[in-house]
Amino acid sequence: MKNRLKRVLIISMCLLMVSLLAGCGETKKDETGEASKSERTITDLAGKTVTLPAVAEIKNVVIIAPPLLSTYVSNGLSTDNIVGVSAIALTEMNKVLLDYFVPNNKEINTTFVSSAYESNAEELLKLDPDIILVYGDTQKKGLETIQVPVVDFFIKNQVNEDWSVQIDQLMREIFGLEDDNSLQQEWDIANKKVDTILAEVGSIKKQKGLMIMSNTGDKITVRGAGTYGDDWLVKSGLVNAAAELSGENIEVTMEQLLAWNPDIVYVFRGLPAAQYLSGSIAGQDWSQIQAFKDGKIYNTPVGIMNWGTPCADSPLMIQWLVSKNFPEKLSDNEYQTILKEFYERRYEIKLSDEMIQSILIPGSGK
Template sequence: MNSKLIAAALAATLCLSLTACGQTPASSGASASAGSSQAVESAASAKSGEPRTITDLGGHQVTVPAAADIRKIVILSPPVMSFVIGAVPDTEMIVGINARSFLTSNPQIVEKAFPNWQSVESSFVDVNFAVNTESLLALEPDIIFYYGDFQRKGIEGLAIPAVDFLMKGVNSPETMSVAWDGQIRELLSTDTSVGIQQEWDATNAKLDKLLAQVGDEKKTGLCIKLNQAGSLMVMGSDSFDGWAQSFFALGGIENAAASIEGTGEVSMEQIYQWDPDFIMCFQDAPASYILENSIEGQDWSLLSAWKNKQVFDVPRTTYAWVTPCADSPLFPLWLVSKAYPELVSDDEVRTEIREYYQRNYSLELTEGELDSILDYREATGI
């Protein structure tokens, strides 16, 4: 993978959304069954070599190859990568990918789950999702995975089946991740009797028991999306580029920034007024900078979260957990462990992650790899 491209992507990502980049914000209230109806017509035709007509998650009718004829995949949508590598028969089938897929992932875990990731072509798309058509066609993809009309603009008119992963009006991480997983498994004829829905069912059962022990006084949390050059962006109400509120709700936590529509810039004075019980950091300045109170122009020492050392980085595996990804069922349990440590210990979270990777990836994570998931930015300074 071109190192200059990755460097450019790292710089550009400071001001761009990693999920949709320019999509209309999603509203709430969509049915949890929204994704389940978007199914491939028949498994029989998937294996017969005959093309199939599907309705993708964006509501488009798309004619796609039989699963046996899908040998080369291009992925434009960064978080969708995490689902593909768990469902694809061989990651060598991924011939093109958006380099932004790796900007908030954990290279140690990506290397383990997607060993050929550094050799996959990425120069055909830049950090603004502008596609070089000639370079894309040279990859000879059988199918393209994208997210919404913004990403579709670069591939319209090409004689390549393109499948949309944007479900408009959905802000449930469970609904979205289950739909993405299901669409990929149907397209590739991967076993649909397993997958992320079973993991969500297990997580929800655990959460029911854990949160029954939480009283009326719920903890408040704040997710800082960006902290760069004195600008603080927080994740408020659910939107296309901020899922913190839905994840907080799953963990029995109130979003301190719920009054902010979507993702918005706030002042330190506003954060003082909210005084959240704990803070998690997504990009730019890591939690360690806040705990050291070393960011110029920002005094975090006045906050309860700082005084109680309740400032954390969002965990990273094949993608950052605050965006729907293939490891999303783990995130609410991690949140509970931070907001209500008396209910879930750090050791229990490590066990959950280890067993999850055994079940879903057939991978054995070392203690060092578990450390990298939970403390990656502290160790690297990223």
């Protein structure tokens, strides 16, 4: 009898130990609300500590900041997990390549967020998100009290290389990816090419460049000093014609543009370059501007994202700008080889002539 009781006690203790060990492996919060061991904390780019689920538990992803979609898909993450995005994230992706990068693009909800990037929290929560990716306080408006991790990718320093690399690194941390094949490696390749060319033209008087933020026909806005557009111009060997202004979206007049008289103009959003060059924009006469006279008004290319904003294609943008600024140093044919090799290396896409045309001359594709 005593031996039997002893055996029962031993078995009971073993079962208790198994139960305790199983409890240690739970992935959900317990009844007291304490975080499970599978949860982890990260520091987002705004400097806030955010508690995230285990990587395997992130099933439903919402992306509000458009460039972040390019970084997400560039890392081979499945778009089946994306339940909501800003519509701009899709409209600013290359139309010829959209189905390749985001095959389920027509099924992803875009109605919960406005064109000003403000979310309807009630509609967003219906998507049952496990994580929400944003850029800055505007995109977090209305999401302050929801019980879903919100990761902010905002940085104060508007430097294209810095931000495109940092969002790549943070995206890898969030989704548990290795550090190999990071975007910084591509920037290193691009910088070497650009630095060599700029060193060769160092003694030449710098041309004046202008980055149009948007042109609706009624209103022209430009990208002044300290902006991503300014960084593109300066890093590609130009002087920003709008450097006397500060800010990302500054309205200007034709009189001001004539006074600046830029040698090269890059169009980020709004009316396409062809309308500038054909003189078909009512109320705007570009014919006296040097860039018009030389035919140097260009749309920013559109690949995995519109290249006017930092994105997963950004190492290509800086080289493309240099090819336009100094075509005698980097020809169109040489640049297209760079583009093809990048897309095959990064995305395993062999670009056809049609695809290349659709990237470098937006609107030329389907």
